Amino acid sequence: MAEFLRVRTAEEVFSIIRQIQPLSWEEVQLDEAAGRVLAESFTAPEAVPHFARATMDGYAVRARDTFGASETLPALLLVAGEVYMGRPAGLSVDRGKAVAVPTGGMLPVGADAVVMVEHVVALDETTIEVVKPVAPGENVLWEGEDISLGQVLFPSGWILRPQDLGGLAALGVETVKVYRRPRVAILSTGDEVVPISTKPVPPGKIRDINSTSLVSLVVEEGARVGYRAVLTDSLDVLSSVCRKILFEHDMLILSGGSSVGAKDLTIEVLNCLPEAELLVHGVAVRPGKPTILGRTGGKIFWGLPGQPVSAMMICSAFVLPSLRRLQGISPEEISGGDGNTRTAVLSCRLPSVHGRADYVPVVLSMSEGLPTATPVFGKSAMISTLVQADGYVVVPQHVEGFDRDASVTVHLFSGRHTSRARR
Amino acid sequence: MAEFLRVRTAEEVFSIIRQIQPLSWEEVQLDEAAGRVLAESFTAPEAVPHFARATMDGYAVRARDTFGASETLPALLLVAGEVYMGRPAGLSVDRGKAVAVPTGGMLPVGADAVVMVEHVVALDETTIEVVKPVAPGENVLWEGEDISLGQVLFPSGWILRPQDLGGLAALGVETVKVYRRPRVAILSTGDEVVPISTKPVPPGKIRDINSTSLVSLVVEEGARVGYRAVLTDSLDVLSSVCRKILFEHDMLILSGGSSVGAKDLTIEVLNCLPEAELLVHGVAVRPGKPTILGRTGGKIFWGLPGQPVSAMMICSAFVLPSLRRLQGISPEEISGGDGNTRTAVLSCRLPSVHGRADYVPVVLSMSEGLPTATPVFGKSAMISTLVQADGYVVVPQHVEGFDRDASVTVHLFSGRHTSRARR
Numbered sequence: 105m106a107e108f109l110r111v112r113t114a115e116e117v118f119s120i121i122r123q124i125q126p127l128s129w130e131e132v133q134l135d136e137a138a139g140r141v142l143a144e145s146f147t148a149p150e151a152v153p154h155f156a157r158a159t160m161d162g163y164a165v166r167a168r169d170t171f172g173a174s175e176t177l178p179a180l181l182l183v184a185g186e187v188y189m190g191r192p193a194g195l196s197v198d199r200g201k202a203v204a205v206p207t208g209g210m211l212p213v214g215a216d217a218v219v220m221v222e223h224v225v226a227l228d229e230t231t232i233e234v235v236k237p238v239a240p241g242e243n244v245l246w247e248g249e250d251i252s253l254g255q256v257l258f259p260s261g262w263i264l265r266p267q268d269l270g271g272l273a274a275l276g277v278e279t280v281k282v283y284r285r286p287r288v289a290i291l292s293t294g295d296e297v298v299p300i301s302t303k304p305v306p307p308g309k310i311r312d313i314n315s316t317s318l319v320s321l322v323v324e325e326g327a328r329v330g331y332r333a334v335l336t337d338s339l340d341v342l343s344s345v346c347r348k349i350l351f352e353h354d355m356l357i358l359s360g361g362s363s364v365g366a367k368d369l370t371i372e373v374l375n376c377l378p379e380a381e382l383l384v385h386g387v388a389v390r391p392g393k394p395t396i397l398g399r400t401g402g403k404i405f406w407g408l409p410g411q412p413v414s415a416m417m418i419c420s421a422f423v424l425p426s427l428r429r430l431q432g433i434s435p436e437e438i439s440g441g442d443g444n445t446r447t448a449v450l451s452c453r454l455p456s457v458h459g460r461a462d463y464v465p466v467v468l469s470m471s472e473g474l475p476t477a478t479p480v481f482g483k484s485a486m487i488s489t490l491v492q493a494d495g496y497v498v499v500p501q502h503v504e505g506f507d508r509d510a511s512v513t514v515h516l517f518s519g520r521h522t523s524r525a526r527r
Numbered sequence: 528m529a530e531f532l533r534v535r536t537a538e539e540v541f542s543i544i545r546q547i548q549p550l551s552w553e554e555v556q557l558d559e560a561a562g563r564v565l566a567e568s569f570t571a572p573e574a575v576p577h578f579a580r581a582t583m584d585g586y587a588v589r590a591r592d593t594f595g596a597s598e599t600l601p602a603l604l605l606v607a608g609e610v611y612m613g614r615p616a617g618l619s620v621d622r623g624k625a626v627a628v629p630t631g632g633m634l635p636v637g638a639d640a641v642v643m644v645e646h647v648v649a650l651d652e653t654t655i656e657v658v659k660p661v662a663p664g665e666n667v668l669w670e671g672e673d674i675s676l677g678q679v680l681f682p683s684g685w686i687l688r689p690q691d692l693g694g695l696a697a698l699g700v701e702t703v704k705v706y707r708r709p710r711v712a713i714l715s716t717g718d719e720v721v722p723i724s725t726k727p728v729p730p731g732k733i734r735d736i737n738s739t740s741l742v743s744l745v746v747e748e749g750a751r752v753g754y755r756a757v758l759t760d761s762l763d764v765l766s767s768v769c770r771k772i773l774f775e776h777d778m779l780i781l782s783g784g785s786s787v788g789a790k791d792l793t794i795e796v797l798n799c800l801p802e803a804e805l806l807v808h809g810v811a812v813r814p815g816k817p818t819i820l821g822r823t824g825g826k827i828f829w830g831l832p833g834q835p836v837s838a839m840m841i842c843s844a845f846v847l848p849s850l851r852r853l854q855g856i857s858p859e860e861i862s863g864g865d866g867n868t869r870t871a872v873l874s875c876r877l878p879s880v881h882g883r884a885d886y887v888p889v890v891l892s893m894s895e896g897l898p899t900a901t902p903v904f905g906k907s908a909m910i911s912t913l914v915q916a917d918g919y920v921v922v923p924q925h926v927e928g929f930d931r932d933a934s935v936t937v938h939l940f941s942g943r944h945t946s947r948a949r950r
Contacts, residue, residue, distance in 0.1 A: 446869065487674070
């Protein structure tokens with residue numbers, strides 16, 4: 105294994121992430137399938153609708169029998185009966201005839217259009233006047249017009265939404281093949297880190313922010329957390345825990361080691377694991393330069409900075425895309441964050457240093473046209489900068505900042521909604 | 528109870544939804560709190576950090592001892608010791624002294640800045656040369672500088688994100704008071720509706736799309752579905768089921784009744800429930816005009832059109848905001864959809880009829896600046912229009928359509944991500 109790799113650019117890290125192969129697939133019930141990714145393309149096994157249906161309440165007719173009809177010269181039709189909701193039409197529409205049909209009702213044989221009830225004057229029980237002509241196919245949904253038999257409804261890699269599940273339900277599909285959810289272990293290390301419950305915190309110690317924030321980040325990205333712990337900076341402890349839990353997880357995330365010695369520790373832990381391979385040792389981004397990405401027997405191994413703001417930033421920007429890839433999101437869709445971006449206009453100049461990418465938290469505020477992005481400046485290590493922010497802007501490595509009023513891409517932070525209660 | 532109400536505008540329905548009171552609150556663990564809404568404002572019970580910390584590896588110094596230092600005229604300082612990560616500093620920095628400190632380490636008494644290790648030349652074990660001055664406070668995070676004691680960190684109504692949970696963890700908070708998740712019952716009715724598993728579907732029947740799509744929509748909005756069923760269009764059946772399940776649910780959603788008779792049935796079911804109150808009977812929108820909103824003893828009662836596209840549209844546009852309100856989202860944030868909107872430019876003219884609001888599905892595609900919104904035209908009742916679409920545009924009641932290149936607000940459909948795999 106290479107002992108030292110040069111610092112990678114963010115784009116190089118994304119290239120490596122794009123090469124991650126999706127996990128195996130599993131078959132899940134429709135109710136469990138929202139947000140999951142199809143592991144194979146889906147071809148419609150039936151046509152929807154499977155019979156021609158009325159899309160309005162009215163009368164099924166032969167369109168040509170209404171041609172030229174008007175208020176002053178209505179078309180006179182005989183009502184041959186009624187179609188009932190949910191039943192076979194059981195009737196036919198011959199020349200000069202009409203059959204009453206409800207919205208969604210089956211179109212009788214012979215009919216090719218439906219006259220809306222609003223355009224009909226009933227003279228008596230069996231005779232109607234049509235006061236407006238209909239074109240063939242008007243107010244009718246033909247067999248297979250919505251979804252045709254054999255149509256590829258979804259490609260492999262499609263993320264299933266409620267309406268997609270509705271389409272599958274219409275086709276009688278009860279289970280779908282989707283990629284498995286990643287099982288993730290999160291290990292927070294550092295001699296200064298104490299559990300959240302510690303009160304008061306002894307001088308020099310800080311509470312474990314990372315396992316809380318990282319767990320909820322990866323869970324929102326669809327992962328399951330099978331193991332989490334705050335552990336001491338000991339190679340023996342860390343490597344034995346990792347070896348023990350490796351089998352039942354797809355990804356290990358170690359956060360910790362802000363000191364120089366501890367940075368090496370994460371590499372040493374990786375080295376102790378079977379088939380260890382170091383892919384990335386340092387990324388030219390701020391914050392989060394001492395990031396590590398490796399593999400161990402097909403499992404993904406992330407070493408994140410211990411500092412909570414850096415750990416969250418790297419997790420948002422790089423770890424989430426790797427989880428998306430494991431769940432079958434196609435490589436072309438892998439970029440920073442969870443893919444939820446927004447274009448905004450910078451409210452002020454955003455300086456940056458050439459030679460590394462800067463990840464800058466911003467607050468979004470709505471305005472006419474594009475929203476405004478205001479950088480949240482603050483010393484590094486301040487969790488409050490992330491609490492204030494709605495997302496982040498990346499100033500790329502070879503760009504020396506953005507001017508005021510520049511149009512920028514904001515990567516929204518994970519979270520079901522962005523709250524604007526405070527603004 | 529009023530037997531008839533005039534058709535309401537969409538804005539009138541939102542006004543009614545804004546008046547819904549949030550559910551009671553519950554105390555949950557931090558790990559369960561992502562996406563939940565704070566039921567009271569949160570005041571920091573401690574300061575973060577609770578001791579002054581170094582934000583860089585280097586030497587804790589008195590800033591004034593480095594003033595004027597340069598490569599040619601370095602400041603000479605005596606190293607009085609070292610601060611260890613996670614331990615009390617246990618040292619003080621007097622005039623002319625320096626103490627080695629790691630990133631995150633505790634600042635010793637007397638020091639007011641940290642010289643980065645890159646700006647120091649070690650002459651021997653106990654003597655360093657500082658080649659660049661530091662200002663007071665440089666590379667230091669003061670006690671309470673991130674979060675100050677007594678600061679209101681979150682207002683009531685704040686939606687908790689991973690970084691917010693990180694901030695709470697830093698403060699030693701293990702549980703938070705959040706609004707309860709709504710318990711929802713979904714009843715799909717209609718004589719034409721058969722369960723998904725039905726194969727083949729008899730002529731005139733269709734499979735139950737609504738309970739699948741509505742369940743996953745409301746679950747994504749944070750609700751729990753305690754009951755779901757496909758029931759026949761019978762007042763006896765529907766009212767007895769509703770009475771039975773009412774106690775343990777916060778909201779009943781009936782979808783069904785596309786026929787004239789069945790529309791009345793939903794009102795009759797509401798009338799059979801205790802303390803029934805009809806708030807909305809018809810909304811001036813397309814699709815979804817025959818929408819019903821009522822109350823029954825403090826519970827919300829929705830009657831949605833049976834037609835799947837209309838049911839999903841009304842659920843997306845109106846039911847989700849009512850679920851958000853039950854979960855404590857503030858009235859000012861209640862508008863159409865789940866609040867996730869995007870500004871886009873229309874790719875073509877979008878005509879509409881004066882006198883009702885049109886909800887038009889659109890496909891979003893990325894372009895320079897604002898994304899492009901292309902309407903998905905299709906006959907009503909086509910589930911494929913929603914499958915193709917990423918969201919919808921509302922043409923308001925008193926607007927007769929939008930021109931090509933108009934800037935419009937797109938309400939994104941619910942779903943963890945919008946897949947662009949097919950584009």
